[in-house]
Amino acid sequence: MQKGYVQVTDSYERILHWMLAISCLLLCVTGLGMMFQTFNFIGYLFGGLKSLKLVHNFTGLVFAASLILVIRMWWKEAGVFVFPEDLEWIKVAGGYLWHVDKVPETGKYNPGQKLFFLTVVGAGILMIITGLIMWFPTALPAGLVRWMYPLHALGFVAIFAFFFIHLYLGTIGNPGTVPAMLTGWMDRAVLKKQHPGWLKEMEHEGKLVVYGEEKKSGAHGHHA
Amino acid sequence: MTEKIKLYDDSKCTACRGCQLACKQWNALAASQTENRGTYQNPPSLNANTFLLIHYQDYVDKEGNVKWLFRKEACMHCTDAACVTVCPSGALHYNKATGTVGLDHDKCIGCKECVAACPFEIPRWDAATDKVYKCDMCESRIMNNMEPACVKACPTGALSWGPKEKMLKIAAKRVEKLGGNATTYGDKYVKGTHFMYVLKENPAIYADIHKDPSVPLSVTLWKGLLKPLSLLAAGGVLGGAFLHYMIHGPKYPDLPKDENTEGGK
Secondary structure, three states: OOOOOEEOOOHHHHHHHHHHHHHHHHHHHHHHHHHOHHHOOHHHHOOOHHHHHHHHHHHHHHHHHHHHHHHHHHHHHHHOOOOOHHHHHHHOHHHOOOOOOOOOOOOOOOHHHHHHHHHHHHHHHHHHHHHHHHHOHHHOOHHHHOOHHHHHHHHHHHHHHHHHHHHHHHOOOOOOOHHHHOOOEEOHHHHHHHOHHHHHHHHHHOOOOEOOOOOOOOOOOOOO | OOOEEEEEEOOOOOOOOHHHHHHHHHOOOOOOOOOOOOOOOOOOOOEOOEOOEEEEEEEEOOOOOEEEEEEEEOOOOEOOOHHHHHOOOOOEEEOOOOOOEEEOOOOOOOOOHHHHHOOOOOOEEEOOOOEEEOOOOOHHHHOOOOOOHHHHHOOOOOEEEEEHHHHHHHHHHHHHHHOOOOEEEOOOOOOOEOEEEEEOOOHHHOOOOOOOOOOOHHHHHHHHHHHHHHHHHHHHHHHHHHHHHHHOOOOOOOOOOOOOOOOOO
């Protein structure tokens, strides 16, 4: 850790993020093993396709629990668009697609991050509901159960594609942002570029936690 | 491949249930306790140890005449089988020699996707083994040049087994001979079934028969569109990310202001 680094997440946020991420990835991998017969070999890693199915189902429960806690934790910061600044940001696509002299400042999470969060929430809830019905399909009429499968596949299309967007923008697309989900401390220069609005707000409110400086009381953190 | 068809002619069927018993015997299926529910039909529906069921129906026509209708219900062995399309493990498969639909229980993972997909509501899931069961057209017999057990047992000729072209011709001739409302059932659906009926009455009047069955739209959307789209979309994102990195570049933090980067200001 270097002097001057700023704390952006607490351990609760990071642990929940990785619980959701790892369960989500495990679900993607095991799901692919059942969706494509070409990927049936993934079943060997879990002791056969039948075990793969069980791993998938029970990992789904971990995912569901994580998602509920994540929604509680991040809804206020990442689930609600704030106008007009979020709209201004969207108008210039956050400076990601063409040159923008000054990207409009937003709250802690920019509308792109909010869109990702809301997609995970929406598609995640869809996956949980359709997945549970697929787990116990004989409880409902076949005509209804039938539609759970394409809906589950639709959720996967969204989540799988968004995963790669998240992976790119969370790593090499935005250098310096990875530590936010590892140590929780970010370089102030990166924050100034990525989240200037939030940095100013925290400074103004005296809530900013800076490494090497005396920790102020009432420091920010998750709102769970 | 010589496609083969099993033909059921209800005008020749006496509902003796010899086929139902032969099916149990060949497939070593346990019998369930029968129950008097006011009909000879027992058990009431297909289940994990009943792959074949003779339906008994008292039908009263417009003139008030009572007719006893029989119908043999079993897997229809579709040419375009929704169950094979959705099966994740390859347990349900087309028999390459005959075009019928086989089921390999070693591969079945009990996901029940076929149960929801089948337009004829045939596959039945068994909680005890966590596997799905249905008629496999006696794969072990037909692969050894024998006819299915039900056909073998039929004493009246209501059931027959043979090459597709031949059976279609026999069925057409029989329909012509029966006249009236007689018709074939199965050959016009799901690109043709490998189990088909000659029915002496209009199919619509048979109890629990599936009217105009087809591969469900949900199955086509799922396996035909969304399944390939999932990989295409992810691949598109990866390609897009690559191009973005190459053309637009990542978002680096601004250089510190105290460095002499702004034209000497």
